[in-house]
Amino acid sequence: MQQPPALHPTNHQTTQLLGRSEDELAWFQRRGLIQAAGLWVAAGGFISAHAQGRSNIVELRGDVLRNGQKLTPDQRVEAGDSIQTGPDSTAVFAVGNSAFMVRQNSRLSIDGDTPTAVKALRLLTGAVASVWGRGPERQVVLPTATAGIRGTGVYVEVFPEQAFRGYLCNCYGTVAVDAGGESVLSQSSYHQSFWAEAEPRDGKLLRPAGAINHTDDELEFLAGLINQRTAWQITGVKGSKDGTGRSGY
Template identity: 65%
Template sequence: MSQHTLEGRTEKEVLWFQRRSFLQAAAAWTAMGGFGGAIAQQRSNIVELRGDAMVNGQRLTPQQYIQTGDNIETGPDSTLTFVVGTTSFLVRQNTRMVVERGPTLNAVSVLRMLTGAVASVWGRGQTRQIITPTLTAGIRGTGVYTEVFPEQSYRSYFCNCYGTVDMSASGDRTVSRSDYHQSFWGEAEPKNGRMLTPARAINHTDEELEFLAKLVDQRTAWEILGRKGVKDGQGYMDQQPAGMHPAMQAPQR
C-alpha cells in the first residue's frame, strides 16, 4: 500500500480499487477487449458504477454509454469508473464535471470540473485540458488527480502523478515534468503573491492510478521505471520544472 495523506476524504473512498466488485469489473473489462471491445460489441463504456450518478440530468444506469459532451454528477457515497477512447476516469462522490468533445466522438478535449474529485489517465495524443475554477492543466499523456474544494472558495488541487503538464493559474505558469507525483494548488486568492503554489500529495494512491492505467492498456511511469520517489508532492525529478518560481521550490507542509 502506498503512503497517502487524506484531507476531507475517507480511507474507504481512496481504497475503492480494493473492492471485489471493482476487481471483477476491471477483469471483465480487460477480458472483453477494453474500450475497443465496448465499441465493437455496442456495450457500455462504464467499468463500474456504485451508488447514484446523473448524466445530463437523468439517472445513469450501468448499461448506458457515456459520451463526450455529457454532464456528469455523482451523489454521496458514489463512484463512477469509465473509459472514453484512451482516457480512463475514476469519479469520486459529490462531483460535477463535463467531458467535452475533441476532434472525434471518442476523444476528450477538456475535462471541466466544477466540484469534487477525479483521478484520470490520459493516453498520448493532442494536448487536452483539465479546467477547474482556479487552474488549467494542459495534458499531453499522463496520470493525474484533480480535486476542487468548494468550502475553500473553489480552491483546486492538482497532482501530476506522472508525465508532462502545462500548469497555469491566473498569470502563473509552469511546466511540470514528473515520474512520481508533483502537486499544486490553484489558489482562490493570491498566496505570497502567487496563484499557483506547491502542495503535498493528498487524497490519492499509486494503486488507483495503476488500475486506471491498466484499463487503457498502459503502465504508470513508476511501473515502467521500476522505482518510486518520496510521495511528498515534489515529484521524482532530476530538476525542477522550467520557469518554477523560487517560492515553489519546497512544498507546503
Template identity: 60%
Template sequence: MTQHVLQGRSENEILWFQRRDTIKAAAAWAAMGGLPAAMAQQRSNIVELVGDILLNGQRLVPEQTIQTGDNILTGPGARLVFMIGNAAFHVRQNSRLAVERGATLHTVSLLRLLTGAVVSVFGRGSNRTIVTPTLTAGIRGTGVYTEVMPDQRSYFCNCYGTVDMAASGERAQSRAMYHQSFWGEVRPQGGHYLTPAKAINHSDEELEFLARLIGQQTAWQIMGKKGVKDGMGYMENLPGQTHPAMTLPVR
C-alpha cells in the same frame, strides 16, 4: 499499499480499487475485450458504477454509454469508472464534471471539474485540458489527480508526465516522474495563485488500475521504483531540485 495522506477524504474513497466488486468488474471488462470490443459491439464504456449518478440530468444506468459532451453528477457515496478513447477516469462522490468533445466523438478535449474529484489517466495523443474554478492544466500522455475543495481552492497532482499549469495568469511547466502537486489558489498566497502542494488524497494503485484499463503502465511501474511522495515530483532527492511553482516571479 503505498502511503497516502488524507485531507477531507475518507480511506474508503482512496481504496475503491481494492473492493471485490471493483476487481470483478475490471476482470469482466478485460475478459469482454475492453474498450475496443465495447465500441465495436456498441456496448457501454462504463467499467463500474456505484450509487446515484446523473448523466445530463437523468439517472445513469450501467448499460448506458458516456460520450464527450456529457455532464456527470455523482451523489454521496457514489463513484464511477469509465473510459473514452485512450483515457480512463474514476470520478469520486459529490463531483460535477463536464466531458467536452475533441476532434471525434471518442476523443476528450477538456474535462471541466466544478466540484469533487477525479483520477485520470490519458494515453498519448492530442493535448487535453483539465479546468477547475482556479487552475488550468494542459495534459499530454500522463496520469493526474484533480480535486476542487469546498472553498473552491483547487488541488492538482501531475502523478507522472508533462503538464502545462496555469492559474490567474501564472504559468509553469510540470515534468514529473512521481507526483508533483499544485494548489490553484482562490486568493494569492505569498504573491502567487499557483503554489506548491503536498501529495494528498490519492494513491499509486489508483493510477495503476486506470493505466491497466488502457493497456499502459505508470512511470514508476516502468522504472521499477518509486520516489518520495512529497509533492515535489522526483524519484530521488538531489541538490538543486525545485518545485516549478517555487520559481515563479512574485506579482
C-alpha cells in the same frame, strides 16, 4: 479566506487525507469492481467497447447522473456529457483511450469533437483521478486553473468550502499548468502537486503541494483499463510523495 483543515495521515505510503475517507481511497479493492474490471479487460477493454458500441462503464456505485438523468451500467459516457455523483457514489469509466474515476459529490463535464475524442475534462467540484493515453494535447479545467496534458496520470480536486480552491497532481508525465497568468511546466515521474488558489497566498496563485487524497494503486488500476502502465510501473522506481515529482528516493 478560510484556512484548509488539518491533514490526516493514511496507510497509503505517505498520502494524506484532506476531507476524504480511507474507504474512498480503497475503491479499487472492492471485489465486484475487480471482477468487473477483469471482464472488461477480457472482453477487449476500451478498444472493443468502442468498436462494438458496448458500455464503457466499468463500475457505478450509488447515485450517479449523466446529463441530469440516472446513469445505468448498460449506458455509455461520452464527450459532451455532464456527470454528477451523490454521497457515497463513484463512477469508473473509459472514454476513448482515457480512464476516469469520479469520487463522491462531484460535478464535471467532458468536452470533445466526437463521442470518443475527449478534448477537456471540466471539474466544477469534487475529485477525479484519470489516466490519459497518448494523443493530441487535451485540458483539465478547474475553476482556478487549467492544465494542458498529453499522455499522463492526473488527480484533481476542487474544494468549494475553500472558495473553490483547486488541487492538481501530475502523477507522471508532462503537464502545463496555468492559473491567472501564472504558469508552470510540470515534468514528473512521481507525483508533482500544486495548489491553484482562488486568491494569491504569499503573492502566488500556484503553490507547491504534497500528495493528498489519491494513491499509486488507483492510478495503476486506471492505467490497466486502457492497456497502459504508470511511470513507476515501467521503471520500477517510486519516490517520496513530497510533491516534487521526482523518483528514486
